[in-house]
Amino acid sequence: MERNPREINSYNFDPFLEWRNQVDYYRDDPFIQQVLKCYTGDKFEMVDQAAGEVSEKASFRWRDLADAIAWPEKRPYMMHYDGHNHRIDRIVRPMETRVMEEEVFKEALFSKKTDPWVKLIKMYLIYQNSEACIACPVTCTEGLVAIIEQFADTPELKQIVQHCKEGIDGDFAIGAQYLSEIHGGSDVPANVLEAVEQDGTWRLYGTKFFCSATHADYAVVTARPKGAEKVALFVVPSWLPGNKEKEIRNGYTIDRIKWKMGTSELTTAELTFDGAVAYPVGPLxxxxxxVAGVVLTYSRLTVGLSGAASMTRAAREAKKYSEYREAFGMPINRFPLVAGQIREMETAARRTTAGAFRLYRDFLALEGGLKGGMTNDETQAQKRHRFDIRELIMLQKITASWDTVDITRLAMSIFGGHGVMEDFSSLPRIYRDGAVNELWEGPRNVLLTQIYRDIQKAKSWYPPEEFVAGVLKGAESEAATALAEEIRELIAVAEPFGTDDASLDFWKQWDGFCHRLFHAYQDLALSEVMASA
Incomplete structure (x- = not known):
């Protein structure tokens, strides 16, 4: 009698898949609900309702669309010319990407009608689907809106910010930021893209080498005015009025799309500007x-939030899989090493989430909002608070992005060989996106150096040990005291900028210190959330 090979081993993943397909990112997560209760105060009911509504989309429809566009054959590509030899530089993207993008941006995240906490929780839930050609455009649009609002002194800028915030005829514009040139991204003062004023109109000439969200409607672009020593900031529309439908770009070409290991659904490209019309934003x-004080600050905030969302999804799915998966006669979550890893993942996800929402609460309390650098027109307390937020945002960026890769890799290991299978789960995609997020908006070494220089510069009016005590106010006293003493000793080291062993040891310790300092801040936030339950 012939036997069905399937009957010999009938093992399947259906129970796990059934659970995974029914998970509501918000309603099935009591922890994030408690985080909102802790930090939103009397706004909780309103924010809770909005979170539940967007979660119904993010957890199911947008999740499936994000999975669909992740396949290699659906990666975007360039069509430089049409059939009549007209240069169009059309970015060809799959239908699923365009549908999801339109639906997400119609949430009007940056509208004056949208409460900041509603915006934040919506972004957190959307980011549980990782990049998906959504996360970068969303945060770039937020930064563009924030900087233009401070300097919207022309009809063009006012219309752009209206298009991004409230939409025009139901169409919500998308923003991007083009800062990097071929010699490097972090050294913005070294930009050589030239801005020339011709007959009262600014035009850009030169190249940008790393431009993400190149499908956007508008971009924040840094360029050096001809003959000037310092770099200025401009907003460049991708198309001048009436030309989008004709596919005539605004004086620039998209030369090629980068081949990235992660965030592959998002176009990152090399651009050449040849007379693009540009609108100056703020003093030249x-x-x-x-850029650093406003635009990149919002992006760095998002990297922390995105890391929290990614870790939350990774830990959730790994934990549930460990309950279903059996080996050697029992569920693998009963093995001590697995149980310990699950606990580590859950703790990391929770403290990163709590830290992100606590930092946002402190950010919202910043009088006067973000500014381009420190100012002298504030009280000492206000100046210190502004400094705290600036440094915490950079600390969160480097810590959360680093932890995301570690935690996602650990989550994949719970799945064994299936953990690296792109068609088994979203974890490989989340892992690759996380690795890219480590580099966005300033890689670790750059921000570690910037934090050090900031604290050195401020020590005359804000002693480093008082900075640590301030950001960790309410934390376990012994740990906070030890960190305060450590930073006092580190900042007292003279000129650690050599390549000798002592300098290398200093920076290794500084790296570890900054990571431990922000973990302490996250743990403080987590303790606040748990105490509020």
């Missing part, structure tokens, strides 16, 4: 300060 000699 304050471009770098306004």
């Amino acid at each position: 000699d304050r471009g770098v300060a306004n």
Whole structure:
């Protein structure tokens, strides 16, 4: 009698898949609900309702669309010319990407009608689907809106910010930021892209080498005015009025799309500007300060939030899989090493999430909002608070992005060989996206150095040990005291910028210190959330 090979081993993954397909990112997560209760105060009911509504989309429809566009055959590509030899530089993207993008941006995240906490929780739930050609455009649009709002002094800028915030005829514009040139991304003051004023109109000439969200409607671009020493900030529309439908770009070409290991659904490209019309934003000699102080700050906040969302999904799915998967006669979550790893993942996800929402609460309390650099028109307390937020945002960026890769890799290991299978789960995609997020908006070494220089510069009016005590106010006293003493000793080291052993040891310790400092901040946030339950 012939036997069905399937009957010999009938093992399947259906129970796990049935659970996974029914998970509601918000309603099935009591922890994030408690985080909102802790930090949103009397706004909780309103924020809770909005979170539940968007979660119904993010957890199911947008999740499936994000999975669909992740396949290699659906990666975007360039069509440089049409059939009549017209240069069009059309970015060809799959239908699923365009549908999801339109639906997400119609949430009007940056509208004056949308409460900041509603915006944050919506972004957190959307980011549980990782990049999906959504995360970068969303945060770039947020940064573009924030900087233009400070300097919307022309009809063009006012219309752009209206298009991004409230939409025009139901169409919500998308923003991007083009800062990097071929010699490097972090050294913005070294930009050589030239801005020339011709007959009262600014035009850009030169190249940008690393431009993400190149499908956007508008981009924040840094360029050096001809003959000037300092870099200025401009907003460049991708198309001038009436030309989008004709596919005539605004004086620039998209030369090629980068081949990235992660965030592959998102186009990152090399651009050549040849007379693109550009609108200056803010004083021409304050471009770098306004980019770093406003635009990149929002992006760095998002990297922390995105890391929390990614770790939350990775830990959730790994934990449930460990309950279903059996080996050697029992579920693998009963093996001590697995149980310990699950606990580590859950703790990391929770403290990163709590830290991100606590930092956002402190950010919202920042009087006058973000500014391009430190100012002298504030009280000492306000100045210190602004400094705290600036440094915490950078600390969160480097810590959360680093932890995301570690935790996602650990989650994949719970799945064994299936952990690296792109068609088994979203974890490989989340892992690759996380690795890219480590480099966005300033890689680790750059931000570690910036934090050190900031604290050195401020020590005359804000002693480093008082900075640590301030950001960890309410934390376990012994740990906070030890960190305060450590930073006092580190900042007292003279000129650690050599390549000798002592300098290398210093920076290794500084790296570890900054990571432990922000973990302490996250743990403080987690303790607040748990105490509020």
